[in-house]
Amino acid sequence: MVVKLYGQVTAACPQRVLLCLLEKDIEFEIVHIDLDTLEQKKPEHLLRQPFGQVPAIEDGNFKLFESRAIARYYATKHSDQGTNLLGKSLEHRAIVDQWTDVEVGYFNVLVHPLVMNLVIKPRLGEECDAVLVEELKVKLGVVLDIYDNQLASNRFLAGDEFTMADLTHMPAMGYLMRTDINRMVKDRVNMNRWWEEVTARPAWKKLMKMAGFLT
Amino acid sequence: MVLKVYGPHFASPKRALVTLIEKGVAFETVPVDLMKGEHKQPAYLALQPFGTVPAVVDGDYKIFESRAVMRYVAEKYRSQGPDLLGKTVEERGQVEQWLDVEATTYNPPLLNLTLHIMFASVMGFPSDEKLIKESEEKLSAVLDVYEAHLSKSKYLAGDFVSLADLAHLPFTDYLVGPIGKAYMIKDRKHVSAWWNDISSRPAWKETLEKYSFPA
Numbered sequence: 001m002v003v004k005l006y007g008q009v010t011a012a013c014p015q016r017v018l019l020c021l022l023e024k025d026i027e028f029e030i031v032h033i034d035l036d037t038l039e040q041k042k043p044e045h046l047l048r049q050p051f052g053q054v055p056a057i058e059d060g061n062f063k064l065f066e067s068r069a070i071a072r073y074y075a076t077k078h079s080d081q082g083t084n085l086l087g088k089s090l091e092h093r094a095i096v097d098q099w100t101d102v103e104v105g106y107f108n109v110l111v112h113p114l115v116m117n118l119v120i121k122p123r124l125g126e127e128c129d130a131v132l133v134e135e136l137k138v139k140l141g142v143v144l145d146i147y148d149n150q151l152a153s154n155r156f157l158a159g160d161e162f163t164m165a166d167l168t169h170m171p172a173m174g175y176l177m178r179t180d181i182n183r184m185v186k187d188r189v190n191m192n193r194w195w196e197e198v199t200a201r202p203a204w205k206k207l208m209k210m211a212g213f214l215t
Numbered sequence: 216m217v218l219k220v221y222g223p224h225f226a227s228p229k230r231a232l233v234t235l236i237e238k239g240v241a242f243e244t245v246p247v248d249l250m251k252g253e254h255k256q257p258a259y260l261a262l263q264p265f266g267t268v269p270a271v272v273d274g275d276y277k278i279f280e281s282r283a284v285m286r287y288v289a290e291k292y293r294s295q296g297p298d299l300l301g302k303t304v305e306e307r308g309q310v311e312q313w314l315d316v317e318a319t320t321y322n323p324p325l326l327n328l329t330l331h332i333m334f335a336s337v338m339g340f341p342s343d344e345k346l347i348k349e350s351e352e353k354l355s356a357v358l359d360v361y362e363a364h365l366s367k368s369k370y371l372a373g374d375f376v377s378l379a380d381l382a383h384l385p386f387t388d389y390l391v392g393p394i395g396k397a398y399m400i401k402d403r404k405h406v407s408a409w410w411n412d413i414s415s416r417p418a419w420k421e422t423l424e425k426y427s428f429p430a
Contacts, residue, residue, distance in 0.1 A: 050360045050363065050364065051316070051320055051357070051360055062305055062308070064308050064309070064312055065312060066311070066312045066315035066316060066319070068311070068315050069308060069311035069312040069314070069315045070308075070312075072308075072311050073304065073305075073307070073308035073311065076304055076307065077304050090287070090290055090291055091276055091287075093287075093290075094278050094283055094284075094286065094287035094290075095278065095283075097280070097282075097283035097286050097287070098278055098279060098280045098283040100283075101280035101282050101283050101318070102265070102280060104315075104318050104319055105280070105318070106265055109323075143265075146264045146265060149264065150264070
């Protein structure tokens with residue numbers, strides 16, 4: 001049975017799951033939920049995801065939402081297949097979890113409103129909050145310095161292998177890198193090196209093609 | 216060498232503390248004086264580069280992010296105390312889902328209420344009434360989803376208490392106490408029953424007894 005992913009292939013959170021499935025060679029089918037027409041808020045989708053968000057998955061009788069939980073589930077269930085995303089030991093896994101949680105609390109909390117203001121609002125013809133953007137950039141600079149320092153002595157966020165910790169950052173980072181703010185990453189030697197390496201991975205390139213960001 | 220938890224008097228570290236107590240794991244605590252800026256000093260930043268609490272040291276091993284610590288402890292001590300991760304990969308998936316909901320959806324508005332109602336004057340910034348109102352509305356909408364879910368499920372991830380339930384304890388304790396919005400919990404029949412259940416667990420009572428902020 002093939003995993004059904006409900007979401008939009010261009011949206012960051014569904015991309016997080018898709019990237020995991022691609023890294024793990026797990027077959028899937030995308031059921032398009034149209035965010036532009038707010039399909040995610042309609043009763044049919046609310047049965048799958050009661051907070052009205054994407055993604056949600058159905059795998060036979062098993063259902064799950066929250067993109068990071070879905071990625072962790074498949075990374076655990078198919079730990080022997082494709083890329084090992086969860087580290088080699090309990091201690092290593094906990095460091096993977098640590099940096100995956102950092103993405104939620106320190107990175108996404110800044111990048112999400114930045115992308116909303118720089119990319120989404122203009123697309124919808126809404127006004128961008130320029131004052132907020134400047135505040136967020138300052139905070140993001142502090143956070144990226146910490147990441148850059150971590151990557152100065154680690155090839156990837158959780159050590160010398162690519163894991164869920166790196167993967168989970170990639171979709172939102174992809175959006176950030178398509179704005180003028182990409183300077184903030186490019187100007188930091190270790191972050192730049194890391195970004196070039198993780199985006200050279202075949203699974204990422206496949207995902208970007210599926211989303212229409214790469215031809 | 217005994218596991219050490221830094222910053223026990225604050226809310227986020229209590230996620231780690233309650234898990235350790237539930238699992239019967241020996242530990243020590245190390246106070247961190249946030250008022251004196253101890254968390255911004257090099258000695259602390261070496262343990263937690265973002266300068267927040269908790270940080271955990273277990274022999275040579277260092278880990279931060281409270282929910283990552285919860286997972287580490289629950290996995291390492293799987294065979295003792297209650298199984299807080301579920302019995303199957305699918306049950307664990309549900310635990311991860313609700314743990315992520317707490318991090319991405321429940322805690323952010325609650326954190327705004329905590330900072331602006333409890334700590335604004337102490338930390339020296341103006342309390343934002345508009346943000347307080349918006350945050351209460353957001354949290355209320357989230358609690359409506361919890362109410363519907365808990366009418367069909369005894370605990371968040373199923374019929375067993377898990378990390379997902381415990382993760383809600385510290386800040387919800389603030390909500391029903393010093394934040395002064397107990398009605399948000401008590402006015403919802405199933406959320407209220409769930410809250411009464413998890414907050415009366417001996418491990419949580421011990422956490423509050425030993426590590427509440429000194430008056």
